Amino acid sequence: MTNANLIKLDTLDKLQAAIEESRIRPVLLFKHSTTCRISSGVFQDVTSVDADINLIVVQTDRHISNEIELHTGIKHESPQAIVLKDGEPVYHASHYDITVEDITEHLEA
Numbered sequence: 517m518t519n520a521n522l523i524k525l526d527t528l529d530k531l532q533a534a535i536e537e538s539r540i541r542p543v544l545l546f547k548h549s550t551t552c553r554i555s556s557g558v559f560q561d562v563t564s565v566d567a568d569i570n571l572i573v574v575q576t577d578r579h580i581s582n583e584i585e586l587h588t589g590i591k592h593e594s595p596q597a598i599v600l601k602d603g604e605p606v607y608h609a610s611h612y613d614i615t616v617e618d619i620t621e622h623l624e625a
Contacts, residue, residue, distance in 0.1 A: 519564055519567075520566065520567060521567070521568045522571050523568055523569065523571065525572045525577065525580055528583060531570075534600070535603050538604075542600065542623045543568070543570060543599065543601075544570060544597065544598070544599050544619060544623060545597070545599075546569050546571055546596070547592070547598075548574065548594060548595055549573075549574050549575065550573055552595070554612070555594055558611065561615075562616065562619065565619050565620060565623070567623050572584070574592075584598065588608070595610060595614060596610040597609055597610075599619065599623060607622040
């Protein structure tokens with residue numbers, strides 16, 4: 517069951533808005549590949565988080581993913597979860613290392 521509010525992060529303006537929002541509260545960025553079985557499974561888990569998920573579909577919005585890599589210094593992977601606080605990453609994981617518990621902990625911190 518999906519508890520999350522999915523926000524398609526498909527413009528640089530939306531990315532900048534998410535970074536700015538992280539100065540108020542932690543923000544989750546999730547890079548998702550629509551052609552990867554691992555990403556599909558992890559995506560189902562992540563959408564059980566009761567929070568906003570800023571979703572970057574890497575097939576169509578790779579430029580957003582590249583900008584996130586430039587901003588955070590975190591090498592691109594997918595699936596990949598990054599929590600920003602005050603504009604900086606406080607959590608990141610990829611593939612099966614992504615857990616709902618870790619995301620929730622960092623969003624509530």
